[in-house]
Amino acid sequence: MGFSKANEQRKRVLTAIGNMRHQLGLVLGSARAARESAEIELARLKLEQQIVRVGIDKADEDADLAEAMRHPLMTGVRDQLKATQAAFHADAATVPARLHELVGRLAPGPAGRAWTEWLGRAGTGTLTVPPLWRIGSSTMDSAGPFPVAVPLLDESHLAITSAPRSRAGVEALIEGLLLRVLSSMEPGAVRIHLWDVGQLTAVLPNLYPLSRTSAVTIYDPTRLEDLLDELAGHIRRIHAQTMQAGHTSLRSLRETLGQRTEPWRIAVLFGNGENFSPEAMRELRRIAGGAVAAGISLIVVDLPTILGGGVENIRLLDETHAVTSMTGSALVVDLDPPIPPTEVSGAAARLAEALITRQGGPRTFDDLLPTELGQESSAVELRAPVGFYEGDPVEVVIGDGTPHALIGGPSGSGKTNFLYAMIGSLAARYPPSELALYLLDFKEGVSFAGLAPGRRDKSWLPHARLIGVNVNTDREFGLALLRFLADELRRRSAAAKEHEVTDLAGLRRQDPDGKWPRIVAVIDEFQYLFAGRDTVTNTATALLEDIARRGRAQGIHLVLASQDIAGIDAFWGKPAVFEQCTLRIAMPKARRVLAETNNAAFTAPKWHAVLNHDSGVAHGNQLAHVPDASSREIFMALQQKLWNLYADDHQRPRLFDGSVSPLLDQAAEYATLSPEGHPRALLGQAIDVSDAACAMELSPAPGRNLAVLGTAIAEALSIMDAAARSLARQYHPDDVEFLVCCLVDRCAPVVDQLVENLHADGHQVVRLTEDDLREKMVKLAEEPAEHSRILLLYGVDGALPALEAKQPGEFKSGLDHFRTVLKLGPSRKVHTLGWWRSTARLKDTLGFGGTDDIGVWAALDVQGSELSAFAAGQVVHWSPRPGRALFFDRTSHVVPEVMIPFDRPEF
Template sequence: MKRTAVAAEVGRALGQARGATRVAAEAAADLLREAELRLAGLEADAAGHRSELEAEREARRGASTARVRAEIEECTTAITGLVGPENAPWPSWEVTEPERGSAPELYRVGHLTREIPAMLPLLDRAHLSVSVDPDQAVPLVATLLLRALGSTRPGGITLSVYDPEQLGGTLAAFAALSPAGLASFYGPGSLTGLLDEVVEEIRRIHETVLAGEYGSLRELAASTGRRPEPWRIVVILGDGSIGDGIDDLSDRQRAQLDRIARTGVACGVHLITVGVPISPAENVDGTVSGLPVVFDAPPPAELITGTCKRIAEVVAAGPAPGVFADLLPEKLWTESSAAGLTAPVGEAADGRLVDVMLGDAPPHALVGGPSGSGKTNLLYAWLGALCSRYSPDELELYLLDFKEGVSFARFARGRRDPSWLPHVKLVGVNVNSDREFGLALLRFLAAELRRRAEAAKEHEATKLEELRAEDPGGRWPRIVAVIDEFQVLLGAGRDPVSTEAVILLEDLARRGRSQGIHLVLASQDIGGIEALWGRSALVSQFTLRIALPKARRMMADNNLVADVIPRYHALINPDSGALPANRVVQVPDAGGRAVWEELQQRLWSMRSPDLPEPRLFDGDLVPPLPLETPSGPVPIASLGETIDVEGRPAILRMTRAPGRNLAVIGTRLAEACAILGSAAITLGRQHAPGTARFTIACLEPDARDTAGSLAAHLMGMGHVPEYHTDRIGPVFEEISLSLEGPHYVFVYAADAAGPAVRPAMRRVLQSGPESRTHMLGWWRSVPRLKDDLGGAGSQVARLDSIGAWVALDVHGSDMSSLYPAGNTLSWYPREHRALFFDRAHHRLPEIMIPYRVA
């Protein structure tokens, strides 16, 4: 029983245990499922986090890559900018000149990697101390020198090479610079002298060029746009005589070398030493900026020699001109000329512009230089500097050129360029045969001087500056008259033109300064001008002297500087040529038309709309008959253009006074016909159709076409001219001398009328003007005119019947019988020129140019 009970009790316990186990198992399964779900959720979360982290890493990796690429591109761009054409490989390298006064910052000597070149500083930046194997050092120096020479203007670098071992042979290819003074080689024992020379050069630049105003030549060039001194590269090649490059230097040499190292860069002096350490310097020891470098192969010797020869040839030919734009101010027309005119003509050796003044002192200028020395170019440069600073209300110009050419014609309106220089009032070109035009200019200036003196007296002023202050509403510009080749005006002898010209010049030179009238006389050579040098009082007024290369007798006897100055240079001296007042300037190239056109266009566009254009007198041109006709209380006949500043017509007033007839004398048919034609046309313009009578008689067969055209022209104006070509006796016999109205009789070849016509012709000549009948005739010689007027002994032949005459190809001596007693005529016939004298209005005959009548 007990055993059975125990067994039952055990069975119950097992059953309970199995039930508890099932419950526990089920609970554990639930927990496991819950854990699995939670694990699956955690794994999903982890996967999401992994994706975010990967995306973040990719984004960061992309940004870093882009930044690196941008930096690489930026560095590549910078390197490309530094590696310009002057740093190209030798097969494609060529000479390139940068902006004036500047130099490349770095020069290629090799490469750090295939893409990145190795660059070294030099000009205006550093000295170089090379301590590499000699087989690499010399090619490296040659590379630097050629790249520097090829990237500066010719003459911009000078070389000094100390080469005691090879005696200049190490860099012998650069010896081609020596003939032009751009390279010097120094041998054993000359190092001390070289260093002393360089130290003295640095001292001079500090004292006279930088002068405490600038810290370096680089700064000066950046400020002014000019570099007054060339760079100097001093190459010192160490050898056995110097030992290891420092031990064998004397204390003096070491001290001088240290001075150059400290102060040279600021003065454009640079050391390149091989085996001689210096400080401060860029050390080249097989690395550049701490990075190993593979040096380029040296330039071919023929490339060095050819480049140096071309540079030497350019320098030997003379320095290049300056830049015209450097003479111009930043703003145009801002200066006042009340106290004088100041403008630069070029720059001095220190790079500063040199001003030239015209005022009370100095008042006038002499400019001299042989043909081809640049005299006209200097005048262009000076005028450009003046006209850009002073407006037309401050400055007026009168320009006259006596040499064969049209140097000043560009300043007046032309066929190609309609603009003109607003300051110019008169331009005279091709006047080498018209000395009278120069005399007319002097007479005009003398009249202006009188006008200004009277105004100054009225305002109690003694000079122009005071007159302008007392009369602020008046217009009182300074006047500059430029006469190129002025010795032509003064002539080779003592004729009336030269005599009067010298008198006027002396008066203008003496009194013009106070009234703002300034003379600039230019010439190729003034040594043999007797009329000028015979008047010391005149020459002494021209205290401003400007001499071009090889100019003679411009300066004091002991002042020979003009003999040695190079081309595109001028010697400026405001003290009558005294040696201490010398200033040598480099003159820009202002002669090219393109150089002037831009400035003239700008000035022309700024002019006042009512500013009249300048008068252009061209001695080679025949002026056309003007469309405007002079007017007055009596009819006026225009015969031609007078040779004067205003270009007035030569006129004959047709009054009722005795002698109001005209005789044209000479054999030049075309000019005689032109004079009669212009007189008839201008008279025809002044009379309404039907109010005046015109009679034309032509006895010269070769003139009939011209006379017939004149008759047709008058008919076109509404007149009814009478035209005769054969017998003209009845013409004169039928002329009524009553006051029925103006009657103009034009006779071509009047001397061919014959003796039978003379009485009637004399009657018209003697009595016609009082009845308003005037004869304008052409006689082919003075004797024939005398015969027609009554014979050589008649008083009528001299004066009465012919009150005005025009002489063509007739000498002055032949005209004595038609000229007031006691006077002689100095007249020699010239093509397209005539001598006009009207007894009623002229004291002296005046030269005129017959008009071109279409």
């Protein structure tokens, strides 16, 4: 049984081995057949090579070939080769015609025709660029010549390798290409950069007539980095511009917009086979990789590097022949004959004249303005031309990329004119709903005053919300503007958070009905904000830093201008502000506005400005001629149009003129006063963005009395007068009694006039003499009040001797009763408004009871060190200045604020 089982297993094994041998036989047989077939195919290919090498028609004359072709396995080899040859010749015969048609279509006009047909004529092309540019011709066997062209603008770079003694041929080749480009495009559309490591001058000298324009720029042979930095800067700037617009190349952006936004650039670099630093070669390769997308093409000659991006190669065999990567190494290109040097020079001169003619001479302010006013949206950014460079507009861009601007220029350099050009160009493009302007001029002048309504011209710039002039001594007004911007920043940030967005564009999409214009705050001579080592400087620095950092996202932008180096020095040590001002504008001879190594402002001609959107780095320079914009009749013509268009829907701007004292009768709050609520005594104008008054409320709370401090008679009388007149408007005649005592003889006429005015309004007025005071104080301290009483005391310190005297048998003096009136009077509807000519006399009046009974004071010619006791013990930074007072109300102020007493023209 076991033997039978083992026998069966043996049979199965033998059967399997037999099957395997059979399969191996089949595989080996197939392999032998495949090898034999391959050997036959190889033999046929070798025979084809031998026949081609000898020649198909001469193969029969070779005995060995004839015998091989008679072999049965080689039958048909020669016939197949003859058929292929015939097909090739038939196709090759059509190549010249097809290439002529192709080059004629892709290299139209000067790009492909003979130079005699176009040399020296200015082109008209603005958007479309010929894909190919002719360099010569070639011949394919007997099929006839055909044109050879290479790609360049928006397509490729060129790498040229010279042959010995072929420099003239290389220059002729490049001159021909450049002239074809310049004659195909409109004047100014192409700019050429020339650099030769071995030539201090004479780099393509026949093109030098163009060097007096922007069409040709020649670089120092020892400063390759200057050219590389400039090209790298253009690439970065254009890349940012195209990426922000949602495009990957300048060509794509140009095709979408339907207009040219940047000139094309061709950089020609003669390397002469020399070795360069590894850093320079790496930078050149980086530039080549991104240049074509930025509208920049490189033509490099004998440079020891392999360029990135698309590159076509031309290798000269001698002065007139070359091979190219376009045609392959088997075809020799006959380069087009050189254009005679005199013809090249003459053509360059005519092209230069065409460029100058196209510029049309000096441009005017009207050329900055759009055809239709107010058609642009500021959701993404603000963009407007401010000048021209060789006929092309040069724009200021304010947005997320360049959120804030720094402008510098010495006196007479055109800084004010530039500001007007920028303001006018922006206002013409964006309606007031898209752009809000806050304009502040610290220097002694009225640069922006014309933008507010005046006596002769009632129009104003509708975009302006605030205009401040002559504020060189009112640094607090600049601080008030910064506080306003900080508050607006917080408001917008809260709205953005509510709508779950991060920038102004998103907020406007989510809240289309909200009013979210971009805000531009222009502060001329901003360095005055940092003029002192005090609270104003510290607070201004903190606010500026916050606005500079966070303002960009919420559409709040700063334009800071200064005419001397001190203004720029104010930023050293404040990098949070300085570094955010990525837009730099330098007027001629301006210092330290641009980067330290950028000296473009020193060579800028008059009425020009150097614009730089790259933090002042040299590659970002744009020179612009700024037309006259600040002459009154020029700007007023635009302002009148804007006023007619928008004034009905927008309020006039708030005008703050530090050289003019306000009038009480013209104060907005004075006009609205009426006998309702707690009366408020208006004391002066607040230095604030809003047209507000400094006031004290006459509530029944303790300390609601006013002390005017100082010897400045005009200001003291003004404050007292404004307080009395404003209170009179808030009481019905029978509801108040004014008790008036004047203890300064020279002030009597003014006080008499006030009393007369109060009588005319129907109010009860009681005149008190010095002798009446003691008795009146006793009654005020003891008698119940039937109605409100306002005690107006002029020169209180003059009455102290009489008040201090005691009558025989009395325990209290008149001064004691006066102190009682100050302490308890407000709760009994008795409020004292008094003028003390010194703080010491006020302290004597109050005695040991402290200063709480004077809750409100206005200090005039009193030093801050004397006021600490009346300001809760805090250090008071105050140096008296004419026409200003320091105002403090214990119930509403943390620190005192500066106010402007109302003017009294009749005094």
